[in-house]
Amino acid sequence: MRIRTGFIGLFLLLAPSAYSLELRSPPVLSPLQNQAEAAQLSAQFLGRYAYKPVPLDDALSAKIMDRYLKALDPDRSFFLKADIDTFMVDRTRIDDAIIGEDLKIPFSIFNVYSQRVVDRMTFARSALKQGFDFSVQEDYPLSREDEPWPQSETQIHDLWRKSVKNDWLRLKLAGQSDATIRNTLDKRYENIQQRVYTYKSDDVFQSFMAAYTTSVDPHTDYFGAAASADFDISMKLSLVGIGAVLQERDGYTTIRELVPGGPAQLSGQLAVGDRIIGVGQDKDGAVKEVVGIRLDEVVQLIRGEKDSVVRLDILPAETAGNGTHRVISLVRDKISLEKQAAKKTILPVEDRGVARKVGVITLPAFYEDFEARRKGDKDYRSASRDVAKLLGELKQENVDGVLIDLRDNGGGSLAEAIDLTGLFIGKGPVVQQRDATGRVEVESDNLSKPAWAGPVGVLINRGSASASEIFAAAIQDYGRGVIIGEPSFGKGTVQTVIDLDQAAHNSTPKFGQLKLTIAQFFRVDGGTTQLRGVTPDISLPGLSDPKTLGEASYDNALPWAKIKPAKYTASGKTAALLPQLQSRHEDRVKNDRDFQRFVEDAAELKAQREKRVISLNETERRNEMTALANRLKAREQADDGFLRSEDDGLQANERSLSADLAIENARKNAKDVLRTEAASIVADEAELLASGRKASVRP
Structure with missing residues (x-):
């Protein structure tokens, strides 16, 4: 099977919300026949065509149950232990339910969940009337995912009392009055409560199928009709x-x-x-x-x-x-959707008395309008085509080097990853694929010569996955440029999308689509990015949490592996420059106040993540606020207003729209110290390469 048009990205589906409904008993949702048929058909494809098939048996059934419960109640704050005990009776029967096209088990669990949400929010709203004593020494757990399920109503009420108390204290520390706090939180909990009444059968089915598919493989997924439409939009950017x-x-x-x-x-x-x-x-x-x-x-x-x-x-x-x-x-x-398209900017870099220009191309995703391409549209939209145009413009503007910013680019089209690589290496192998039978195929680009032959840098972070990793790995293996940033995500698998309605010969859409892992990709040097990701040549600090973001965070991720290298010719030019680039980078950032403050922020964020509890004592929390305020004030005096926003205790939809947009714009306009330093590294690369060329032509 040839899979140049495979999907290799990370795609997140967010459930929308709606409010303002009259409080009543939650609706009892039931599975539809077409959903049961779609689950059974998905099971057939997963059993036959998955890269690493997992038998739909009692063992997988137990994993599906655990994933489903974790998705519904990750902090173990809605269900009681008695609820879980009841659910566990069916822990090894989900496989039979899927095969037998009877999905009562996941729907009955969801109906209990809906009732528990109403119960907990009813208690939370009543707790607002009682008031709180913030002088006592009391802690609130920041995460309970590994804690036991609450044994009784008394225990779970105490958890929610502390949760409400923490929400109240955050608003109190932000200067809100008691009356305003009570109104804000009552509305917040009512909104959560009312959301239950908007759930539909499709929502339950989507959640259950996500638990099923990701139990087989972290990147196998199911798309209902709405999710399929959003997926298509994200790929063709229109x-x-x-x-x-x-x-x-x-x-x-x-x-x-x-x-x-x-x-x-x-x-x-x-x-x-x-x-x-x-x-x-x-x-x-x-x-x-x-x-x-x-x-x-x-x-x-x-x-x-x-x-x-x-x-x-x-x-x-x-x-x-x-x-x-x-x-x-x-x-x-x-x-x-131009915001998701490739875009360029030029950063001036001045160092050692020399001014250079670095063209920065930001690529949020590897998009491609598959439908337009299939129809033979000569002007179909794609990431590599857009980047090729931008490279042409940067050439005209006489930039000294190009930085490709792939931070938080979760991937997309495999073909686009290959074509984009060709813009920098020309003709040659880019990636190897191994399918379920063990057959290895080398994917190459046939561009006669690169669109850009000058200095190159690739900026990555933990959110750079799949297609981003293919591109970065190829640039690194060929010695074509310098890789800068954090170790990448570590997703080394290829997915394809199966239209279940097409497979079932349905004349109208009923079953949705299955995104199925069918192959593993390997670098041209024979290694894989699976699990380990791409290790940068020059490391920069990051804000992500490797415990929760990255392939290694999945308990069923495929292991790292290695195959024979492809036949390719690497250049040693960039590798030879790395010691000098590293030395210049270290000399520059040790005196860069913005960069060092970013390092401090990253360390502070890591320390906050490692905290298991937070104090509910007002004095202690105010002391923490004062210490942070003093640190920010010292920064402000030091560099003409380098500010960080303070916690206002509000959720996004609780602020005015203008306030939300102001925060968003402030983030967009904040100094990007990592991009600035990456551009400086590319400028160093350009200088060192130019110096090397001059030395090589001396008589």
Whole structure:
């Protein structure tokens, strides 16, 4: 099987939320027949075609149960031990349930979970009326994932009392009054409680299938219809809609951002903060009220066919809930998601009296419009095509070197990883693949010559995975450039997406898609990035937690392995420069205040992660705040305002939209000390290579 169009990235699916429903008994959700059939069909594919098949037996059944419970209640703060004991009766029966197309077990567990959420939030809201004594010595556990399940209502109430007390104390330390704190938290817990009433059968099934597939392999996954659509959008960087980023706020679908050039922005009829309270189809279709409706459902109503009309009932940002609203009409169009596309900037670097220019290309994902490519569209969108254009522009701007920023790039198209590598190495092998039969295939790029032959740096971190690791590893193995940053994620497997409806010959979508691991990739030097990732040539500090982020954090990750190297020719130029590059890097950063402060922050964050509990004593917490404030104040005086935001105790949807956007913009505009240093390393590389060339031509 040839899998140049395989998927090798990390994709996260976030469940949306909606609020403002009347409190009542949680709905009892039941499995649908098509879901049971989809699970059974998925089991067939997993048993036959997975890279490392895992038998669907009692042992796997137990793992699925454990993963499912952990996904529902990771901190063990909703279920009681008695609940768990009841569930465990069926711990080895899930395999039979899947094979027999009877999914009552996971649905019955979820129904109990929904009731427990209502129970816990009812208690949390009642605790707000009691008040708290912040003078006593008491601790709150920051994580309970490894703790025993609470044995009684008394124990679990004490856990939630401490949780509410901690939430209250955070707001109190931020200067909020008791009345404001009580209102804020009551609304927060009510929102969590009301979310239960928006769950649907598809949500339960998606959660259960995630527990099943990831028990087989960390990167095998199941996509329902909505998740499949979002996956396709993320790969082709386009959709048909109105060009607005939407967010749920207080039960309203709120406009958070207008996409430049989209129908919403061009109409001049919408503004950030406006609320959509109704959606109608076509020029005269009835307008359906959407207040309190799940965000994903509103989004599906707004998306549609290109050139079709959608009508929106708008409550302006400045208008109260019962104020005047208006209905507007927009014509849907194709929207390009440029924020996820490759982009460039030029960083000036001055060192040792020499000014150099480094072109930085930031690539968030290895995207490719597969459908357009299959149709023969000569202008189909892809990461390598976009980067090739940017390299051409940087050449025209006479940059001295290029830095490819792959931080937090979770991967994507395998073909794009190969094509992108070719832009820097030209013709040659890029990656090797071994399938389930043990057959090894070498994947090469056939570009006659590189698009960029100058100095190269690749900036990676723990979030750089899969396709990012293929590219970085090839650049490193060929000696084509210097790899800078943290060790990467360590994902060395290839996935393909199987359309279950196509496999079952369904005329209408019912079953969704299965993302299945079918191969393992290896570097051209024969090693794999699996588990170990790519080790940078020059290390930079990072903020990630390797215990929770990375292949090594999975209990069923494949081991590291090695095969025969491919036939390739490596250059020794970059390797020869590494001692000098390392020395210059160390000399530079030891006197760089911004860099050293980043090192301090990374160390502080690591220390915070290692704390198991937090004090609920107000005096102790204020002393901690004072110490932090003094440290930040000293920084501010030292470097003209290098600030860090303080904890306001609020969640994102509890701040005003303007405050949220201000925080987001501050983060975007914050100094990127790692990118700055990486660019300096590339500038050093350019200088040393130029010096070497001059020396080689001397008589």
